Amino acid sequence: MDYELVIGLEVHTQMKTKTKIFCSCSTAFGRSPNENTCPVCLGLPGVLPVLNKQALEYAIRACLATHSEVQEISQFDRKNYFYPDLPKGYQISQFALPIGLRGHLDIQVDGVQKRIGITRIHMEEDAGKLIHGENLGVSGKSYIDFNRTGVPLIEIVSEPELRSAEEAKAYLIELRSILQYADVSDCNMEEGSFRCDANVSLRPWGQEEFGTRTELKNLNSFRFIQKAIEYETDRQAKILNQGEKVIQETRLYDSDKGITFSMRSKEEAHDYRYFPEPDLPPIVVNSEWIERTRSTIPELPEEKRQRYVAEFKIPEYDAGVLTAEQDLAHYFENCVSEGAIPKTASNWIMGDLLGRLNKEGLGISNCPIPAIAMAELFKLIDKQTISGKIAKTVFEDMYSTGKPAEQIIQEKGLVQISDTGALEKLVQEVIDANPGQAEEFRNGKDKLMGFFVGQVMKASKGQANPELVNKIIKEKLT
C-alpha cells in the first residue's frame, strides 16, 4: 500500500545575542566548561531571571522575517522536568502565549513552489550539557557543563504541511537562510545553533486525518535529516503494511548506522506542568516597536530571488543559488554594481569561483578575490578583451597571487586578438597547411569547422577571438 508522508518540523535556533537570555553571561562558543556561568544561570537559590531585551528584539525579527504575527502580549512559562543539565528543574519557555503566531515561508522543490505554514515561534532558554565520565576516562561519573544553560533560543514550529524529505530539507535551508538574512542567528549546525526535530507520520492517500507520528531527534545536518526521514518513512510503511500500528514515541537518529531507534514512548512522556513564570511579567510589544523593527529587516531571500530574475534576467535556478547565502548574494550584487553583466557574473560565481572555494572548503566570506576585483575580470570578458579560456587562467592567477586581472593580462600578454587583419593571416596559414581538410570543408563537411577553429586558437596560443575566427573561416572557405 502507498502512503502519504506528513512531516512537521521544530527548529531550535540560537539567537545572536552576546549574552544569555536571563543573565549577563557570555554566549561565546568553545569556552572551558562552566566558564560562562553565574548564580542566575546556575539556578542558585534566590536568583531571578531578567529578560535580555536584545533576545526579544531578535525573536521579533524572526517573527517578522517569517511573516508571523508578533503578539502584543506574550508570556514566559515554566516547563517542569528533572534532568541534571537543567539547573532549576524547570526550563523557562513560552507555552500558552508565544511571541509569534501564524507565519509561513515558501519553498521550491523540482521547480514547484509551495507555501509552508509556521504555527508558532517562541523564546526559551537552552539547557546545559552532560558529559559522561567514560568520555573523559573516568567511569561511573558524569559532569555538567552549564555554559549553554540560558543561551537564548527560539523554537520555530511548522505546520505538518511537508510531504517529502526533500521538502523538509528545502524548508530548513530556506528557514536557515531567512534567519541569517534577518540577522537573527548564524545558524551554525556544528555549534548547535540550528537544531531540528521532525514529526513524521504516514497516512493512506486521500485520508483526511493524520497517522500516528514519531518525533525524530538528534538530526544535526541537512543530510541526516533527509536520511532519517527516509529511513523512518520506510520503517513506518513496513509496520503499517504488516497491519500493525506505529507507536507514538521519540526516536533518535544514529548517523553511523543510518537508523532511528526508540528513545522513550508516550507512556513515559513527561507531564511538563506548564504554568506562567511568576518571576517575569508578561512581555508587551507595542506596534511602534514592531514597525521600527520591521523597517530594519533587509530584503529576504525569496524577494531577492524574484528581483534577480526580473532585474538581472538570470534563470530562477541561478537566482536560487546566488541568494541561498546572504554573503554570496552580496558578492554577486557587488560585481554587478561594478559593471559586470549579471549573466557573466552569475555563471562565473556559480561555476569557477564556488568550485574553487569548495575545493578548499572555504565560504564566500573567505574568498581571496574581492568582488570589486572580480568584477574587473568579468568586464574584460564582457568586452571580449580576453576569451573565456584565457579568463580561466587569469582567474587562477588572481586567486593565488591576489593581483588584479589587468596586471596579469599585461604581464603575460594575454590580450585577445580581435585584429581582423592578424586573424585573417593566421586563418590563411592554417588553411594553407591543411589543404585536404579545406577541400572537404568546401564540399560540405561542416563538422570540420571545429578542427579549423581549434588549429587557429592553437596557433594564436588561445588569444584569438573565437567568434571572429569562426566568421573568417566561413568567409574564406565558402
Place this chain on the structure above:
Amino acid sequence: MARNRTGSESLNVSSARSQRFLFSNIIMHRLTIEQAVEGLQARKFSSAELTQAIYDRIDKIEGSVSAYIHLTREMAQQQAQDADRLIAQGEKKPLLGVPIALKDLICAQGTRTTCGSKILNDFVSPYDATVVRRLKDAGAVLIGKTNMDEFGMGSSTENSWHGTSKNPWNLERTPGGSSGGSAVAVSANECIAALGSDTGGSIRQPASFCGITGLKPTYGRVSRFGLIAYASSLDQIGPMTKTVADSAIMLNVICGKDPKDSTSAEVAVPDFSQALRQDVKGMRVGLPSEYFTSGLDPEVEESIRKSAKTLESLGMEIVDVSLPHLEYAVACYYIVACAEASANLSRYDGVKYGYRSERSETLMDMYSNTREEGFGKEVKRRILLGTFVLSSGYYDAYYLKGQKVRTLIKNDFENAFKQCDVIASPTAPAPAFKFNEKTGDPLQMYLSDIYTISANLAGVPGMSIPCGQSSTGLPIGLQLMAKHFDEETLLRVGHQYQQNTDHHLKFPSL
C-alpha cells in the same frame, strides 16, 4: 513585667557622671533603630559596643529562645568597626552601625543560607541579596541568620530542621511563623531589628505572636533578588522591628526598583519616615465584617475593637467594609503558593549544591532519596499538592480556578478601598498557640493565617502592630492593610497609634 524599651530606669544615673559613662549603663540591646542611630551619632557608644551588647544578650538567652540558626560574629564585628570608623569621619547613614538580623532565606555573600532545611544546610551563598546589599550600603551590622519554618512553609517555626524557636512571652508557645526566629530576636532584644519574609502572613503573624511590629510591603516594593523563593508571586521581604518608626527606616533602606528583579516595581519611593509625622485626622478605617466571625478569639476581637476606638479618638472615621471572598482565601493560597513552590523547589535535587543522598544507584534514586531525606514533611506535602494542581487534567480545576479566585480577592480590596484608606483587622484569630497544638492537623495550622493571606494574594501591604495582651499575657496583633504602594498610610496610622498607646513598649521578661 513590662518596661520601657530604652530601659529608662538606668537613664537617670548621677548627672555628675560623664555622658559616656551614663550611656554605658543603658541597656543597649533594648534600643530601637532610632535610638541606636542617635546614640551612635552622638558617640554615646560605639557600634562595636552595641554589637557586643547584642551578642552578650544572645549568649545569655539564646539557649531559651533559639531565635538564630547561626551567628555571623566575625562579619558583624568587622562591620561594626567599619561603621565606627565612618561615624568618626562624620558619615551619616540610616543604619550606620546598627545590628540587624536576617531571616535565613535571605542570601548574604559568604554566609550559610539554610532556609531552615536540611537540604540547604551547608549552602553558602556566593552573592548578596539586593536587600543585603542595601543594608550594607546603609551601614548595617549583620548579626546572624534567624530560624524559620523550612522554606517559609509553616506558621509556628516548628517546621525548621534546626529545631523550634520559643515565644519569649511564654516559652511553652510558638513564636508563629514562618519568620519566627526574626520575631523572637526582635522581641527578646537579640537584635535591634530584623528582616523577615511574608508569603501568607509570615512576617505579620509572628510579629503579632511576639508583640512586635511587622510590615509586609506591597508586592514589588522590595526586591526579591536573593530571597530564596517559596511562592514567587506572593513572597515579599519586610522589616520586623520594635516600632513603626523603625519599620519606616528599614523600608526606606530596602525598597525600590531593582534591575535584578523584573517584578520589582518602578514606582516613586517616598520618605517613609517623613510620612509618619502627618496626622490621621479624617482618614477612614474600614473594619471588614468577614474578619469578625465565630473563628475569632473573643479576647482578640475585644483588643481589635478597642484599637479601632483608639484610632477613632485620633480623628479617624470607622466604616464597615466587606471582603466577601475571605472564605476562599486559604484554599486559593494553597493552590497558588504550592504550585509555585513545586517548581521553585525543583532545583534542590542533589546535583549542584546542598544535601545529596549517598545511598543512590541511579539518577532517579538520587533525586528521590535526596528529596525524601532532605525535605521535611510539610515541604513535601506542599510540593505534592503543587505538583497535583498543575498536573494535566487538574490544571483547570485547581490552578486556573485558583487564579480566578485570586482576581476576585484583588477586586474585593479595590472595592473596599473605595470606602476607606486603611483596613483594620486582627492579624491572627488567636494569640500564640502551644507547641504541637496544630502540628497534627495541617488545616488547623493553615487557618492561623486566614487573616493575613488575602493581602499576599491581592499584593497589598499589610502590617501587624501590638495592640494588647490576652489574659494569659500573650501579645495580640492589630493588622492594618492599605492600597497598593500606600505604605505611607499604613505607617502613618501605625505610628500615630503607637504615639498614643504603649503596647509596643512592652517586652517579655527574659
